[in-house]
Amino acid sequence: MKSLCKLLVLTLTSLWVFPSALQANDKPIEKIHSPTLTTTDKKLDRITEHFNAYINQGKMAGAISLVTRKGKIIHYEKMGQQNMAQNRPMQDDTIFRIYSMTKPIIGAGLMMLWEDGKFKLDDPVSKYIPEFKNLKVYAGQNDDGSMKTVDMEREMTVRDLLTHTAGLSYGWFSETPVDMLYRSSELLAPHLSTKEFISRLSKIPLLVQPGSRWIYSVSVDVQGYLIEVLSGMPLDQYLREKIFNPLGMKDTGFHVPEANLDRFVEVYTLDKDKGLIPLPAGTIQDFTKKPAFHSGGGGLVSTTFDYLAFAKMILNKGSHKGKKLLSPETVDLMGQNHLPKGVYANPEKTMGFGLGLAVLEGLPADGSKGSNGELNWGGMANTVFWIDPQEDLIAIFMTNMLPFGLLPFREEFKARIYPLN
Numbered sequence: 001m002k003s004l005c006k007l008l009v010l011t012l013t014s015l016w017v018f019p020s021a022l023q024a025n026d027k028p029i030e031k032i033h034s035p036t037l038t039t040t041d042k043k044l045d046r047i048t049e050h051f052n053a054y055i056n057q058g059k060m061a062g063a064i065s066l067v068t069r070k071g072k073i074i075h076y077e078k079m080g081q082q083n084m085a086q087n088r089p090m091q092d093d094t095i096f097r098i099y100s101m102t103k104p105i106i107g108a109g110l111m112m113l114w115e116d117g118k119f120k121l122d123d124p125v126s127k128y129i130p131e132f133k134n135l136k137v138y139a140g141q142n143d144d145g146s147m148k149t150v151d152m153e154r155e156m157t158v159r160d161l162l163t164h165t166a167g168l169s170y171g172w173f174s175e176t177p178v179d180m181l182y183r184s185s186e187l188l189a190p191h192l193s194t195k196e197f198i199s200r201l202s203k204i205p206l207l208v209q210p211g212s213r214w215i216y217s218v219s220v221d222v223q224g225y226l227i228e229v230l231s232g233m234p235l236d237q238y239l240r241e242k243i244f245n246p247l248g249m250k251d252t253g254f255h256v257p258e259a260n261l262d263r264f265v266e267v268y269t270l271d272k273d274k275g276l277i278p279l280p281a282g283t284i285q286d287f288t289k290k291p292a293f294h295s296g297g298g299g300l301v302s303t304t305f306d307y308l309a310f311a312k313m314i315l316n317k318g319s320h321k322g323k324k325l326l327s328p329e330t331v332d333l334m335g336q337n338h339l340p341k342g343v344y345a346n347p348e349k350t351m352g353f354g355l356g357l358a359v360l361e362g363l364p365a366d367g368s369k370g371s372n373g374e375l376n377w378g379g380m381a382n383t384v385f386w387i388d389p390q391e392d393l394i395a396i397f398m399t400n401m402l403p404f405g406l407l408p409f410r411e412e413f414k415a416r417i418y419p420l421n
Contacts, residue, residue, distance in 0.1 A: 041067075044075035047416045051409075055080040058276050059407060061268045062090045063399040064304045067417060068312075070392045075417075082265040085278070095251055095264045095301050096398045097287060099379035102300040103220045105310060107162060107356015109243055110223050111330055118230040121355075124155035125166070125222070128229050131202035132156065137167065138178045138205045147177045149205045156210040158226070161219045162355040163338045164345070167206030168217035178207045187218060188298075190291045194225050194235070197293060214345045214353060224296025235294040246323040247313060249306040254299050255290045264288070264301070267381060267400045279402055298380070304398050307385060311394045314375065315387050335359060335375055335389075367419040384410045391420055 047065050054060045062080025066073065078090040113119065119128065126133035135156070136149035152167075160166035171182020181204045187197055201222070207215060224235045231238050236254050244252050256264045264287070267279040285291070287301055309320060314334075318326030326334075337352030337359045345351040345358055352359040360374040376386030381400040387393070397413045 040072070041069075041074040043421065044417065047075060047413065048077045048079065050412060050416060051079050054407065059270065060399060060401060061266065061276060063397065063409075064090055064094065065398075065413065066304055066308065066394075066396045068308070068394045069420075082263070084266070084268075084276075088262070091263065092305065093251060093263055093303050094398075095256055095260060095303055096383060096400055097265075097267065097379070097381050098300050098302045098307065098383050099298040099381055101302070101307065101377055101379040101383055101385060102296060102298050104314075104357050104377050105239065105243060105300065106220050106223050106227070106296040107334065108310075108314070108326065109227055109239055110158075110162065111334055111355060112242060112326060113227065113230045115327060115330055119158055121159040121162075122157045124157055125161060125226070126155055128226055129198060129222070131198055135202065136205040137209055138176065138207055141177065147205065152206070153209050154211065156206075159338060159355070160210050161223050161226070163353045164214050164217055164219055165211050165339065165343070166217065166219045166222075167208045167210045167212070167215070168201075168219050168222070169207045169215055170217055173216070176207065178205055188221070188293070188295060190285050190293050190295075192293045194228065194293055197221060198225055211340060214339060214343050218297055220297040221295055224294060227296070235296060243310070243325065246325060247309040247320055249302065249309055252300060252302040252306045254294050254301075256287050256301055258288070261288060265400045267402055269402050270406060284402070304396055307396055308394065311385055311387055311396065315389065315392070315394060335373070337361060370414060370418050378410060380404045382406065382409045384413065386414075393420075
């Protein structure tokens with residue numbers, strides 16, 4: 001657990017974005033799962049060339065890159081290997097740890113319950129999770145070094161959970177007494193029950209007042225528990241019945257069944273002496289076993305095309321392959337920036353936050369860095385996806401390397417797509 005936590009320090013800043021005005025487009029994606037699928041926009045061959053260079057230099061084992069535009073795949077490439085020791089190449093159905101790319105799926109699942117009238121966005125969370133009724137807020141330290149706390153100025157709301165403004169933390173971005181309590185409590189240990197996670201979290205003061213700041217946090221794990229409370233179903237069952245089965249996401253879940261282990265990608269890191277090596281056993285969560293704790297913040301595994309189905313559903317305003325999961329109005333609401341005025345999700349002040357995803361704003365008008373209204377997110381093993389409604393585009397990059405930011409994969413992937421023709 002301690003090794004995992006060290007990795008989280010470097011990886012939990014995985015952010016990308018959602019739009020304020022999504023365009024409908026329900027054209028079928030062509031040739032999905034075809035092993036002969038190739039890039040049709042030759043300009044995007046530079047994506048393949050760039051990442052193959054990393055592979056040839058021994059800096060990464062393999063990756064899958066995918067770009068769709070106007071309902072068609074314009075770039076798709078399987079590069080390198082999913083397991084170097086076993087000489088297994090990347091496949092269309094290679095299974096990846098997507099970590100924080102779990103979060104947008106949880107947000108969508110919670111908003112489905114909102115559509116069903118199960119809650120209101122500005123309901124206090126304590127209405128459904130009583131343990132959160134009388135939380136305290138960190139207010140510095142007393143002269144004797146003990147923690148000073150005050151009452152909440154207002155209770156955290158469900159909207160706060162969806163936008164990372166609930167006052168919660170992850171525990172790894174600063175050395176406040178609150179963050180130290182997060183670490184010592186081992187909140188995200190996979191052996192905990194979700195109920196125990198909530199119990200431990202409720203005993204820790206909030207880092208800031210609800211609604212006052214954007215802080216990347218365990219709020220999506222709380223959302224996962226809220227889904228269980230509101231639906232009366234375990235989170236894995238809810239996601240399977242309400243999202244994965246309707247969208248055909250057959251390889252997405254909280255663990256990899258034994259029959260699929262030959263498709264499960266190895267995780268690699270770069271060692272200064274040994275070069276590219278598998279991450280030592282026991283360093284991260286074992287996804288080959290069913291977890292006691294279904295982490296809404298980072299517990300899923302998935303494939304490139306499974307995740308494409310989810311992204312298509314969002315781009316198509318809530319529908320995909322004849323299945324309607326959300327209304328267009330709800331998806332539009334999710335894609336609006338819900339952060340208070342003057343609050344941003346990044347230092348550059350170009351990232352707002354919707355109901356479950358980041359929203360890009362204030363980008364250059366020349367399109368060199370993408371489009372305003374882009375929706376996106378990423379995972380700590382350097383996966384990333386985004387939806388660009390203005391250009392009717394989806395981009396997905398899958399690899400499994402740690403720590404996050406080991407190499408600038410995301411930035412380099414995007415720089416080889418934009419500006420568009």
